[in-house]
Amino acid sequence: MKSFLPKPLALFLLLPALLLAASSCQKIADLLSFKVSDSTNFTIPATGLLAGTALNLPGIAVSSTSSSTYAGNNTTADYVQDVTLDKLTLTTTDPSTQTFDFLKSISIYIATDAAGSNKVLLASLNPVPTGQTTISLTPSGNKLDMYLRSGNYTLFTSAELAKALPQDTKVRADSQFNVKANLK
Template identity: 45%
Template sequence: MKKVLLLFPLAFLLLAMGCEKIDDLLTFNIEDSQNIKVSGGFPIGLVPVTPLTVPTKSEEKFSTEGTNANLVKKVMLTQLTLTVTDPSSQNFDFLKLIKIYISTDSNDKVLLASLDNVPLGVKTISLEPTKAVLDKYIKAKSYTLTTEAEIRKPISSDITLRCDTRFKVTADPL
């Protein structure tokens, strides 16, 4: 009887370790890159940037990874970087703070990532991802990125930014 009682904790420990390994095997990244245009002529202050609709192509990625949307149990943003691509002489000196939200037609807008103090003299910034669970947004056919930014100095000409995202996806095995 004592041997059986000792086997239960051991079996539970092995099962728990096995579940972590299974989660690791069923975890993959979805990466995407979009261009965002910031129109010139904005004065100093808080400025909303035109919403950007992003097709997810998630069904294709799920299929490649041997899963489908019904088996996805958790999606979180792990990285969001913005890079000034045009004009080549531009950096982020114009920007004081930025917040990027994600939404779909049927889901509420949720803060995706933000950066409160944009450093001076840099062409690339990494925003701080929130801990929001994003399953319903990534499973949708498309989602919308909405940006709020506080401008540090007036923008005289259009600026093009590249937005690179990485989402960590974990699926169930069956």
């Protein structure tokens, strides 16, 4: 079939149509990417343990906001394809002046159950900076789809002490996950 438009003019008209199609695809892709934010509190018990000693805390159950976030993005856990940790921040809340100076290193693991049968590294930090009441851990990069599908997961903490912790310390863990999912 012969075109009635000269080739340069046809290309000139085709280019905006291609750019419009590409930007529409990007908008659809953006609709399928969103964040899930969770927060939980836990207590690190006072310890007279020496520096260099390993400290393993019992699992902490987290009720995730994932189900409501999925619904707000017109999807469900069944359509989740890719979940990764974007950031994990720990903040001492009580006593308010307590720093993380008692830690040399810390690793946080995630599991689907309280037994931790399928736990994987979520994030870690080594060395832990001194003088800080808030620290940001480095995400492991592990794929976390199955951990955010059920709406609940368990966090396990393993740390190496830099010095003894003289008093119980309450900590808030704030996490943000990147989620990619299909529309339902």
